[in-house]
Amino acid sequence: MPRWLLLVSPHPDDIAFSLGGLIGQLKLPATLLTLFGRSNYTVANALQNDEREITLLRREEDRTFAKNNSLQWCYHEFPAAGLRFGGNWDKIFDNAAEPQKAVRAEMPKWNGPLRAAARLACGKGPPPAIIMLPAGLGNHHDHLLVREIFHKYAQEQDRPVAFYEDLPYALDLSESEIKAHMTEIDGSLKPQLLPFVDDTDDKVRRTTCYRSQVDEAVLRRLRLAGVRYGISAERIWSEVSNVSRIDLLR
Numbered sequence: 001m002p003r004w005l006l007l008v009s010p011h012p013d014d015i016a017f018s019l020g021g022l023i024g025q026l027k028l029p030a031t032l033l034t035l036f037g038r039s040n041y042t043v044a045n046a047l048q049n050d051e052r053e054i055t056l057l058r059r060e061e062d063r064t065f066a067k068n069n070s071l072q073w074c075y076h077e078f079p080a081a082g083l084r085f086g087g088n089w090d091k092i093f094d095n096a097a098e099p100q101k102a103v104r105a106e107m108p109k110w111n112g113p114l115r116a117a118a119r120l121a122c123g124k125g126p127p128p129a130i131i132m133l134p135a136g137l138g139n140h141h142d143h144l145l146v147r148e149i150f151h152k153y154a155q156e157q158d159r160p161v162a163f164y165e166d167l168p169y170a171l172d173l174s175e176s177e178i179k180a181h182m183t184e185i186d187g188s189l190k191p192q193l194l195p196f197v198d199d200t201d202d203k204v205r206r207t208t209c210y211r212s213q214v215d216e217a218v219l220r221r222l223r224l225a226g227v228r229y230g231i232s233a234e235r236i237w238s239e240v241s242n243v244s245r246i247d248l249l250r
């Protein structure tokens with residue numbers, strides 16, 4: 001049965017930032033599934049842009065990334081949290097005392113559309129060998145929403161998942177904070193480093209097609225993230241039984 005990988009990206013750029021090193025050396029075919037493409041955010045002007053213009057731009061950036069890296073491309077323009085919450089950063093990043101509460105409140109509304117997107121990306125062929133999901137480090141509302149709904153979907157479909165560390169947000173968390181966050185998802189998750197064959201600069205260069213989302217500061221943080229484990233690597237978390245499978249994917 002042909003094997004393939006489903007890469008779930010809440011926004012255009014999340015997969016490039018978080019797994020761009022892995023993408024550079026993938027042996028398996030993979031599908032990039034981008035969900036919240038409707039957006040008015042740019043790194044230069046935060047949420048102060050024309051929504052139509054930025055949505056078009058971000059779509060083109062994502063299309064270019066998929067094309068440059070030979071990924072199948074599934075793209076959706078669900079409105080990002082910045083549009084839904086009107087620039088309220090505490091809501092966008094769920095900084096409230098109970099971060100999961102706001103996400104759970106929105107889940108009934110997003111269950112249908114996000115599951116339909118998952119089914120569409122999976123198509124009628126063989127199911128994905130593994131589903132890569134955002135861990136939600138940094139508590140971006142959309143990342144948590146996607147993680148919750150896709151994790152349940154994957155369990156129902158009996159598909160293994162791996163959670164990637166959301167970059168650059170994960171850089172702001174200590175090792176023990178990351179561990180606590182992952183334990184909350186599932187106590188049996190174990191970390192696995194995915195070293196790059198190429199170097200961190202190649203990964204960072206790969207992200208620059210997201211021109212509206214990267215500036216020197218973002219690139220510097222991605223460079224830093226790429227070497228924070230002492231080698232050029234990204235880190236994912238999965239159940240022990242999935243680890244050997246993930247090894248096969250590279």
Ligand SMILES: [Zn+2]
Pocket residue numbers: 010011014140143
């Ligand atoms: Zn994102």
